[in-house]
Amino acid sequence: MKRITIIFLLMFPAYMLFAQDNFSDVESSGEMFMLVSSIMEAKAGYTHTFIMPFLQGDGPLTQGNNIKFNLSGEVTPISLNGIFSTVWTPIAFLELTAGTRFGTGWPINLFGGDIYGIGLNLPTGYDGSAFDSLMWKGYIGGTIQFDFAAIFPGDWNHVVFQSYHELNYHGSTRAQKGQAWFYESDDGENMNGFNYYFSFLLGYQMPIFLNTIAFQAEGELYLYDTPNRSIWGDDLIRWYFASAFIFDVTEKFSIAVIAQFRTVRNFLTGTENLYYQDRIVDTNNPRRLEFFRFAAALTYRF
DSSP: OHHHHHHHHHHHHHHHHHTGGGGGGOEEEEEEEEEEETTSOEEEEEEEEEEEEOSOOSSTTTTTOEEEEEEEEEEETTEEEEEEEEEEEEETTEEEEEEEEEEEEOOEEETTEEEOSEEEEETTEEEOOTTSOOEEEEEEEEEEEEEGGGTSOOTTOEEEEEEEEEEEEEEETTOOTTOEEEETTOOSOBOSEEEEEEEEEEEEEOSSSEEEEEEEEEEEEEOOOOTTGGGGTTTSOEEEEEEEEEEESSSSEEEEEEEEEEEEEOBOTTOTTSOGGGOOBOTTSOEEEEEEEEEEEEEEEO
């Protein structure tokens, strides 16, 4: 994973040299975003994108071939993140992605409760302090996508489908083997290791103020080699289901309104409040679906 990420990082300056004679073909754009939700979270950030023609052909499947380089910075009330990603489109319906993410954080006390930006999740409780470690992640993935309007052109024929699959490795610089850690106020069940993430999206795009209606299903499977992990349900896929409505306020400014549900594990009575690795999942009814959050994402494109 580290070698793959380094290769893609090196591709950026290498391709810049390769494309310098045709630099007029390079497109550059920026995007600012802000996200707020019903679970008292907030995030703001900026992404700058360079789009470069790459191995373009004359046919409809290859004439738009390109490579995108995305540089992003994010800030929340409890963390800072830097992200670099490369997206290669070798054919119209396929995208290949690789990237890295680095972040750190700090704990805060809000309304009498502690929120952890980063830190260890030990059986004795939270262990951490501001900026005491670094979270890092490397990933590779691929997207298969289809737009019905590519076959039957028309402003009202944009029924779109996307399927994304990703293998990633994430870690905390402070965590030892087998130690769990928090990041950005999550459940604290992260460990240094591999994970598999996937998503499916079905949407309809329209040439009106309500630009897009979409439904998405996401799943994440931890691939940690932890003894007896099935006892607390660590081997179960964590599902998220969302509906989204995207409004184009102006040509550059849009607002997405999202409602999201997720699956959570059912534990045997008496184990619910124990350290997470000491809980026992109910094998007769291991999961239930619950409402997770409402969210609004504001995006401004330059």
